[in-house]
Amino acid sequence: MTDYNRILDKLRRQCSRREYCSSDVLKKAEKALGGNRQEAEDILGTLVAEKYVDDRRYASAYAREKSSISGWGETKIRYMLSAKGISREIISSAMTEIDAHKAESRLEKLLENKFRTVKEDPLWKMKLIRFALGRGYSYDEISEQIAKLSQM
Numbered sequence: 001m002t003d004y005n006r007i008l009d010k011l012r013r014q015c016s017r018r019e020y021c022s023s024d025v026l027k028k029a030e031k032a033l034g035g036n037r038q039e040a041e042d043i044l045g046t047l048v049a050e051k052y053v054d055d056r057r058y059a060s061a062y063a064r065e066k067s068s069i070s071g072w073g074e075t076k077i078r079y080m081l082s083a084k085g086i087s088r089e090i091i092s093s094a095m096t097e098i099d100a101h102k103a104e105s106r107l108e109k110l111l112e113n114k115f116r117t118v119k120e121d122p123l124w125k126m127k128l129i130r131f132a133l134g135r136g137y138s139y140d141e142i143s144e145q146i147a148k149l150s151q152m
Contacts, residue, residue, distance in 0.1 A: 007032045008043050015052035019061045023085040025053050059086050059094035067098045071106050074098065076136020104145075107137050111145050125150075 010032070011025060020028075022044055029040035047053040059081050066072040066080070074095060081091045114131050118124040125146055132142040 003033065004039055004043070008046060011043060011047060012050075012052055015047060019058045020053060021055050021058045021062075021084045021086060022048065022053050055086055056090050056093065059090050060097045063094040064097050067103055067106075071110055071135060073103065073107070073132070073136030073138065073141070075138060079136070104141070107132065107135075107141060108145050108148070110135065111142075111149060115149050 007029060011029060014020065014028075015025065025047060026040055026044050029043040030037055033039050033043075044053065062081060063077050066077050067074075072080075077098075078091055078095065081094065082088075086094075111128055111132060114128055115124065118127045121127060128146055128149070129139070129142055132145075133139065
């Protein structure tokens with residue numbers, strides 16, 4: 001079995017266990033092939049044709065997982081998908097998978113938990129804003145939730 005076929009089989013097994021985007025698979029293939037970009041692109045093409053790699057499917061799974069499990073906001077998810085080379089059209093499609101109501105309640109819980117640790121600090125609002133911006137939520141979403149906390 002040639003290196004090409006061995007690496008292709010290895011990547012098939014990896015892609016069947018978990019979602020990967022095409023840029024990640026290309027990097028893995030190129031590294032395994034010692035920097036041979038052309039063969040790495042051929043492997044990627046084969047995996048895409050065989051439906052082992054699908055950026056649309058990857059982006060949807062990534063958006064759902066990062067939103068629901070990691071508690072990330074839309075801005076951070078968009079940025080991270082973009083950094084992986086996913087197209088804007090696919091990213092926009094993946095963002096529709098996120099339940100806006102659940103995202104709002106996650107932000108509310110995140111800020112309530114963080115508020116408990118900073119409520120004695122005179123700069124608590126700024127700290128909450130910075131914390132939530134780092135999680136990828138928009139300023140408008142954050143300020144709405146902070147207004148609720150201020151009334152408590």
